[in-house]
Amino acid sequence: MATTHKLVSLIMCDDCRREDNGKDILIGTYAGSMILPVIPFVLPTFALPFEIIPKQSEYKAAVAIMKNPRGEDVFRVEGALEISRPEFAASFFYKVQGLMILMAGEYKIYLGLDEEPEEIASLLIINEPVPNLSPS
Numbered sequence: 001m002a003t004t005h006k007l008v009s010l011i012m013c014d015d016c017r018r019e020d021n022g023k024d025i026l027i028g029t030y031a032g033s034m035i036l037p038v039i040p041f042v043l044p045t046f047a048l049p050f051e052i053i054p055k056q057s058e059y060k061a062a063v064a065i066m067k068n069p070r071g072e073d074v075f076r077v078e079g080a081l082e083i084s085r086p087e088f089a090a091s092f093f094y095k096v097q098g099l100m101i102l103m104a105g106e107y108k109i110y111l112g113l114d115e116e117p118e119e120i121a122s123l124l125i126i127n128e129p130v131p132n133l134s135p136s
Contacts, residue, residue, distance in 0.1 A: 004059065004114045008051040008089060010121050012109070016047035016093040024049055024091055033124040041101045048109065049093035057086040059113040064094045066123075069105030081113065101125055 014028030026049060048064055062081040066074040077094040084090075104127040110117035 002111075002113070002115065002118060004055050006053040006055075007111065007120055008053060010048060010050050010109065010111075012121070012123055013047050013049065014043065015045045016049045016095060018093075024093065030123060032122075033126055035126045035128050036101060036104075037128065037130045039101060039104060039125075039127045043099040043101065045095055045097050046099040047093050047095040049091060050111065051089055051091045052113075054083045054086045054090050056114070057083050059083075061112070061114050063110075063112045063117050065110040065117055067108045067110070069103060069107065074101075074107065075099065 011026055012030045013026045016027070017025045019025060026047075048066075050064075059081040061078070063076065063078045065076045068074050075096045077096065081092060104125050107123045107125060108119050109121040109123065111120050112118065
């Protein structure tokens with residue numbers, strides 16, 4: 001269980017952007033699963049917007065990891081994270097480009113903020129081919 005923060009939410013999506021006024025824009029959200037017509041599949045972008053209740057103003061070792069059904073890292077994003085107003089809930093996001101999905105199954109998301117990353121969510125990848133559509 002995380003001790004340096006409390007996770008409020010994670011909404012996986014195709015893209016995330018921050019407006020000048022500080023609000024986040026989430027594009028193409030996923031409700032726990034993603035249906036792909038063909039695998040392998042490349043997602044042009046994939047974003048992990050987090051909302052936390054911080055217990056400190058700076059995290060020197062922030063890491064987000066996605067693992068495939070075999071437990072192998074699909075991506076790992078690391079760096080420092082500054083929280084400008086730690087007395088309030090905070091949001092931040094990590095975005096990867098060219099995310100290669102090589103297999104169907106359960107992909108697990110891990111987050112660590114100045115501590116060992118722990119599993120916080122999963123995304124089920126389903127391979128469901130689109131039937132051939134022929135003109136009538």
